[in-house]
Amino acid sequence: MSRYYLNYLDELESEAIFILREVWAQFQNPVILFSGGKDSIVVTHLAKKAFYPSRIPFPLMHVDTGHNFPETIRFRDDLINELEAQLIVGSVQESIDQGRVAEERGKNATRNALQITTLLDAIEMHKVDCAIGGGRRDEEKARAKERFFSHRDDFGQWDPKNQRPELWNLLNGKHFEGEHFRAFPISNWTEMDVWNYILRENIKIPSLYFAHEREVVWRSNSWIPVSEHLKLEDGEKVLTKKIRFRTLGDITITGGIESEADTLEKIVTEVAAMKQTERGNRSDDKRSETAMEDRKRQGYF
Amino acid sequence: MKIDNNQLLRFTTAGSVDDGKSTLIGRLLYDSKAIFEDQLAAVETTSKKKGHAGVDLALFTDGLRDEREQGITIDVAYRYFTTPKRKFIIADTPGHIQYTRNMVTGASTANAALILIDARNGVIEQTKRHAFIASLLQIPHLIVCINKMDLVDYSEQVYNDIIIQFEEFSSKLYTKDIQFLPISALDGDNVVNRSTRMDWYQGAPLLHTLEHMHISSDINKIDARFPVQTVIRPQRDEFIDYRGYAGRVASGIFRPGDAITVLPSGFTSKIKSIDTLEGTLEEAFAPMSAAITLEDDIDVSRGDMIVKTNNKPTPTQEFDAMLCWLHNDAARPRAKYTILHTSNEQKAMIKEVLYKIDINTYSREEENKELGMNDIARIKVRTTRPLMIDEYRDNRITGSFILIDDATHETVAAGMIL
Numbered sequence: 001m002s003r004y005y006l007n008y009l010d011e012l013e014s015e016a017i018f019i020l021r022e023v024w025a026q027f028q029n030p031v032i033l034f035s036g037g038k039d040s041i042v043v044t045h046l047a048k049k050a051f052y053p054s055r056i057p058f059p060l061m062h063v064d065t066g067h068n069f070p071e072t073i074r075f076r077d078d079l080i081n082e083l084e085a086q087l088i089v090g091s092v093q094e095s096i097d098q099g100r101v102a103e104e105r106g107k108n109a110t111r112n113a114l115q116i117t118t119l120l121d122a123i124e125m126h127k128v129d130c131a132i133g134g135g136r137r138d139e140e141k142a143r144a145k146e147r148f149f150s151h152r153d154d155f156g157q158w159d160p161k162n163q164r165p166e167l168w169n170l171l172n173g174k175h176f177e178g179e180h181f182r183a184f185p186i187s188n189w190t191e192m193d194v195w196n197y198i199l200r201e202n203i204k205i206p207s208l209y210f211a212h213e214r215e216v217v218w219r220s221n222s223w224i225p226v227s228e229h230l231k232l233e234d235g236e237k238v239l240t241k242k243i244r245f246r247t248l249g250d251i252t253i254t255g256g257i258e259s260e261a262d263t264l265e266k267i268v269t270e271v272a273a274m275k276q277t278e279r280g281n282r283s284d285d286k287r288s289e290t291a292m293e294d295r296k297r298q299g300y301f
Numbered sequence: 302m303k304i305d306n307n308q309l310l311r312f313t314t315a316g317s318v319d320d321g322k323s324t325l326i327g328r329l330l331y332d333s334k335a336i337f338e339d340q341l342a343a344v345e346t347t348s349k350k351k352g353h354a355g356v357d358l359a360l361f362t363d364g365l366r367d368e369r370e371q372g373i374t375i376d377v378a379y380r381y382f383t384t385p386k387r388k389f390i391i392a393d394t395p396g397h398i399q400y401t402r403n404m405v406t407g408a409s410t411a412n413a414a415l416i417l418i419d420a421r422n423g424v425i426e427q428t429k430r431h432a433f434i435a436s437l438l439q440i441p442h443l444i445v446c447i448n449k450m451d452l453v454d455y456s457e458q459v460y461n462d463i464i465i466q467f468e469e470f471s472s473k474l475y476t477k478d479i480q481f482l483p484i485s486a487l488d489g490d491n492v493v494n495r496s497t498r499m500d501w502y503q504g505a506p507l508l509h510t511l512e513h514m515h516i517s518s519d520i521n522k523i524d525a526r527f528p529v530q531t532v533i534r535p536q537r538d539e540f541i542d543y544r545g546y547a548g549r550v551a552s553g554i555f556r557p558g559d560a561i562t563v564l565p566s567g568f569t570s571k572i573k574s575i576d577t578l579e580g581t582l583e584e585a586f587a588p589m590s591a592a593i594t595l596e597d598d599i600d601v602s603r604g605d606m607i608v609k610t611n612n613k614p615t616p617t618q619e620f621d622a623m624l625c626w627l628h629n630d631a632a633r634p635r636a637k638y639t640i641l642h643t644s645n646e647q648k649a650m651i652k653e654v655l656y657k658i659d660i661n662t663y664s665r666e667e668e669n670k671e672l673g674m675n676d677i678a679r680i681k682v683r684t685t686r687p688l689m690i691d692e693y694r695d696n697r698i699t700g701s702f703i704l705i706d707d708a709t710h711e712t713v714a715a716g717m718i719l
Contacts, residue, residue: 004517004522004554004586005308005516005517006308006309006588006589007306007307007308008307008308008309008387008388010589011308011309011588012309013590014549014588014589014590015588015590017549017590018530018549018590021530021531021547021548021590022530022644024531025530025531025603025644048578049577049578050547050590051533051547052533052576052577052578052592053533053535053537053539053540053543053545053576054533054534054535054536054537054540055535055536055537137379137381138380138381144378144379144380145376145377145378145379160376161376163376164711164712165402165403165405165406165627165712165715166406166712167405167406167409167410167701167703167712167715168409168410168697168698168701169410169549169698170641170642170701170702170703172641172703172705172710172712174639174705174710175710176710187379188379188381188390190381190383192383193388274337
């Protein structure tokens, strides 16, 4: 066989770098939406490659719900230092204090939906015309129809029925003032691809992804970490378990799985044998069959 | 799982609401174990709610709320699965007539197209339409799946008759590699596993065919083309004089020392280095992303193309193209549009519509020349500045373009240069 072909990870990497460079060339004020999760870490790593030997030429934007894992914030700050990058933080707590949004009530209240307002406010305030995200099409059925360059109207809304067709590698980022784009360089990656890439590139990720001892309670079919934001319900017992997280969101809604995987190699092996999707432990997606689509329409990540 | 040298294969599926396309994709995902337990549980619940017996595999590919309600696919959806041999990306496109634009979109990057034929109906208008689009977009490999063989008693005669019907019109197409497969997506015959009910069929099942298809030659490795996306000029002391031309190799192979020409300026130089974060490369080939540095300090910017001096594309301002109109607003005769060709953006005008093509009969229509949604036509284009073009049949990257309406910023047409 000819040696002039790329293996699939190299091809995915090359595609992502191409998209990041198109963002830089076509927009005035792009940012990377950085959550501290593995997907946005991979996007950041790809941006480092895309512009080497320059530094990443745009800031990282973090929407801080105030319900973070402390490990995530430490990781974020270390990475920003290492990259000599600029960090923009949009605070959900500030949005609440300013009366822009109200806390959800009830048993399963989270700040997940509140992020939409904070995110859109931050985008407007910093005149961001393209927010680069780590969304993948394999994550959820509404995301399967997402474009690399995804248009948002001046209310930040997504119209899945009126998307621009994307042909070959021609990306149309033209927009009017006030509108913005979301760009998804790792659209074509699966969870397995991301993990294989992290392993291959030896990318640093938060310790939360590795198996560790933690105080947890069993709720909605997963181990929810004990934190200052968690209110114990009747009958719930705090246990110490060896767990790890497959995705990282708010500490209040991200469930862990019992695991012994404490190295990248072990994680890759474990993920390959997984029988549940990674978002299966995210209670934000379980609210209805179209929960993700509904949030995306309003301007969610 | 050993993954080191696995290639990526992109394929598109086209079919109508009833010929079992969604079921086939569901079957591929299910039998190749790309479905997770919670996805399966969700589909089982929905299947029960809708009163289906067993699991309706088609539901795995149901996407948006509107689609679930109407029971049809509206937009291109992408699906993924991996086998020990390859990673696959499926562009699942709707088959009904009003969605030609989605089929064209899904086909533009595909290595292979799957066309489904209902064995009971044989070749219908839509089959011809799908085959035409696959040919127009120059998808290198075509796999014709004759589905629902269970409903025609797994008859070899029916299968052979459909092949003859297909070959009658497919001789007019450009596609060279066409394979036929008798399958039953519902029961899984010849999808992932070989059918035990069609001993007369000697070929491989669909998945095996996809895993072993030769795709390394799908990309042009002869004509070296490097469209410049952006210039990397680091604001760091140690790289003060660095100028890296960043882009993705569209075709061909570049090596340090190669004599190159920058188009459209015509300046010549030599490649000094090909850089990545990991270090310099001895060669870069399509579709690699890299940064190229040159021996001489010449003016290069986005929209320029670096090519080998002994093999240059034709800079031209006027050319013929096949155009697919993608927008509800009809084309305005002689109006100006923005044309995007590789990283090069110029103004362009549709000088003349030569003829439209009826994609059901492959016949030319020379009377009505208005271009509306889903129309395909041969046109003459004129641009304000030269584009560095190749013919689409030689090069899918430097032979393609889109038109953008300046009033709405919408992508309104996709073109293939003749």
